[in-house]
Amino acid sequence: SQTIHQWPATLVQPVGSPLSLECTVEGTSNPNLYWYRQAAGRGLQLLFYSVGIGQISSEVPQNLSASRPQDRQFILSSKKLLLSDSGFYLCAWRPRETGGRETQYFGPGTRLLVL
Amino acid sequence: SQQGEEDPQALSIQEGENATMNCSYKTSINNLQWYRQNSGRGLVHLILIRSNEREKHSGRLRVTLDTSKKSSSLLITASRAADTASYFCATSRIQGAQKLVFGQGTRLTINP
Structure with missing residues (x-):
């Protein structure tokens, strides 16, 4: 069965520090991968998605970047964090071929607090 | 850009409703x-x-879709305290299905 991991679970970082959040998927090949951010009490904002190694689509201009160095690894990074980067970051995957379902499967999330 | 919107933003009911x-x-x-968090x-x-379906059931869940009104509803019957959570709708567009x-x-808050 497929499993998605995210770490760390919680992170407190000072403004201006770098960031690296990691997401890995097990039990599947060639997944689509997604990074979302969720502000407190709000919906999900899609940040990046990837349909293959090295292929990254950015949804909103921001202080963050994403990379996919391996098929089942998706990394969210920042060189210098801003206060506004605080939030709950969720990684998700779905099969490349969905048969029209497009259901996504989410990781447990990383709560980031920038102080 | 497309934006799904749920209402109400918050709902509090008694268990069993x-x-x-x-x-x-x-x-x-x-x-x-529909997703739960x-x-x-x-x-x-x-x-x-x-998009070509109008109603679907899964256990205590019933979903309807009205494409002419661009709206959907999620019904949870016989609610339980464990149903307390946030519920999100998500749409897959014809253009940009990735x-x-x-x-x-x-x-949603279910009061015992």
Whole structure:
């Protein structure tokens, strides 16, 4: 069965520090991968998605970047964090071929607090 | 851009009652999905309804879709305390099916 991991679970970082959040998927090949951010009490904002190694689509201009160095690894990074980067970051995957379902499967999330 | 919107934003009912949440969207879709999120956790897929379907059931869940009104509803029957969570609708657009567009969610509280 497929499993998605995210770490760390919680992170407190000072403004201006770098960031690296990691997401890995097990039990599947060639997944689509997604990074979302969720502000407190709000919906999900899609940040990046990837349909293959090295292929990254950015949804909103921001202080963050994403990379996919391996098929089942998706990394969210920042060189210098801003206060506004605080939030709950969720990684998700779905099969490349969905048969029209497009259901996504989410990781447990990383709560980031920038102080 | 398309934006799913749920209403109400928050709903509080007694255990055993039915809970109804609504979702509206703006553009043509392939399908509409509902997800659940327990506090501080990731989202879990509940049910998917295709654009050519009008109603779908799964256990205590009933979803309807009205593409002419660009709206959907999620009904949870005989609610339980464990149903307390946030519920989000998400749409897969005809153009750009690689992505889902999520609404802002309905916070459901079931009082014992």
